[in-house]
Each structure stands twice: as structure tokens, then as C-alpha cells.
Amino acid sequence: MKFLHSDKAPAAIGPYSQATSANKTIYVSGQLPIVDGELQTDIKKATKASLDNILHIIETEGGKVENIARVGVFMQDLSQFSDMNEVYAEFFGEHKPARSAVQVAALPKGAIIEIEAIAELD
Numbered sequence: 001m002k003f004l005h006s007d008k009a010p011a012a013i014g015p016y017s018q019a020t021s022a023n024k025t026i027y028v029s030g031q032l033p034i035v036d037g038e039l040q041t042d043i044k045k046a047t048k049a050s051l052d053n054i055l056h057i058i059e060t061e062g063g064k065v066e067n068i069a070r071v072g073v074f075m076q077d078l079s080q081f082s083d084m085n086e087v088y089a090e091f092f093g094e095h096k097p098a099r100s101a102v103q104v105a106a107l108p109k110g111a112i113i114e115i116e117a118i119a120e121l122d
């Protein structure tokens, strides 16, 4: 197993890796919507930030959006579901990974969204 790291994604904020890989599977930790150290507080910008962070991490192993097989979306307020979906749909296009989306009581750093993913490399 490998511990993965991308300088283009925010560093882990605790005792975990941005992602691990085993064989051809990449397990990406929940990505907070942080860009250049700044937590995004607008749901559309935040969704894009978390997804971009996932992509930056899987790219370290040659992964692409099309390699993402499963996504978990954790939101602080599900009333923002449609705005999240709009940006999400734009990011994935015709590629539609399995997904769960849930509202949670709170997220680290007071974030409004955290997104995790599993990718299968070719």
C-alpha cells in the first residue's frame, strides 16, 4: 500500500493521508473545500474545490475523473443539495460514479461540505 500526497490539494488536517492506494484502487480521504489555504463558504465554489482536490490527488497516480468509481458527499445543509448537484454534474459530465450524499451535524473546520472518493485505475 502507498500513502499518496499532492501539493495541489490541502494537507491532511489530522493523523491520516490525503489518500492511500492498494493495487489499482485509490481511496481518497474526505476533502475539505480548501483552496490556497482558504476554506470556501459558498456551496458551489466549495463543491468545486473539494472535487478539484480529489482530482489533484488521484492525478498523482495518473488517475482521471473517469477513474472515480464511488463518491461520498457530506454536507452541513442539505437545502444546498441542488446547488451542489449542479457543480457536481458539471464536474463529472457523462461519467456517473456511485454516490451517497448525506447531511451531517458538523464537519471539521466548520466546513459546509466534505467529499471522499474511491478511484479504480485502468
Ligand SMILES: C=C(N)C(=O)O
Pocket (backbone or CB within 6 Å): 013, 014, 016, 029, 030, 031, 032, 108, 114
Ligand atoms: C477532514 C478529514 N478527512 C478528516 O478529518 O478525516
